[in-house]
Amino acid sequence: MERMEAESVDLTVTSPPYDDLRNYNGYSFDFEGVAAGLLRVTKPGGVVIWVVGDKINGGRTLSSFRQGIRFQKIGFQMHDVMIYRKKNTPFMRSNAYTNAFEFMFVLSKGSPKTFNPLKEPTVRSGYEMVVHNKGPDAVNNKVLKELKKEKTRTNIWAYAVGMGGTTRDKVAFKHPAVFPEKLADDHIRSWTEPGDLVFDPMCGSGTTPKMALLCERDYIGVDISPEYVAIAEQRIEAYGHIAG
């Protein structure tokens, strides 16, 4: 990240190692260094999506919260705290409900410069008599109106995980913690325009770079593990593009 230009990145979509939950080929990461680096390389109005969970060992570590507060302290705005809900999760704890989500911190450098809200179909559609313009006589006048066919999504996004849900790329599962392609795709479409630069400083199997490429955005993907970089390259090469 030190070699990247200041204020050059429109969007980062990334997920750090969660505590010592998984051993990523023995590599550790320096949260303070990554957070400061992200602040430096993010454009004014740019966004960082930080996908994070906690280790559960007796109780939750709350490393996620500490990181969120630290991001705020160094100058990011905590624009939103979104939830990534996993549609399918194995039963995990005998004395608590099965954890089925991770946080998606939406950190921005000032107010986000781009927001393309994703829509979903409304439950009711068609025509209905709806209350219209209650006048001074306090009578509810009803008129026939067409209901909206779609509405802006909520900030809880649900994805199937595992083969076919996370991705169809078998090679990706050589990495222990791949996030869903659709999650990256949804954030890229929400917070950037075609041609913008999307970054992942811990890109693992290359999900963010792959989806940025498919969304016609420029991308930079970095990982400390050469083995994971090789997986990422293989996934991206399948779409015919690897930048130098």
Ligand SMILES: C[S@@+](CC[C@H](N)C(=O)[O-])C[C@H]1O[C@@H](n2cnc3c(N)ncnc32)[C@H](O)[C@@H]1O
């Ligand atoms: C949760 S995984 C990211 C997975 C990725 N989002 C995907 O879909 O495949 C975290 C990644 O951080 C990488 N990592 C750990 N320490 C790092 C460091 N100091 N610099 C860069 N990457 C690091 C690990 O190798 C691992 O691939």
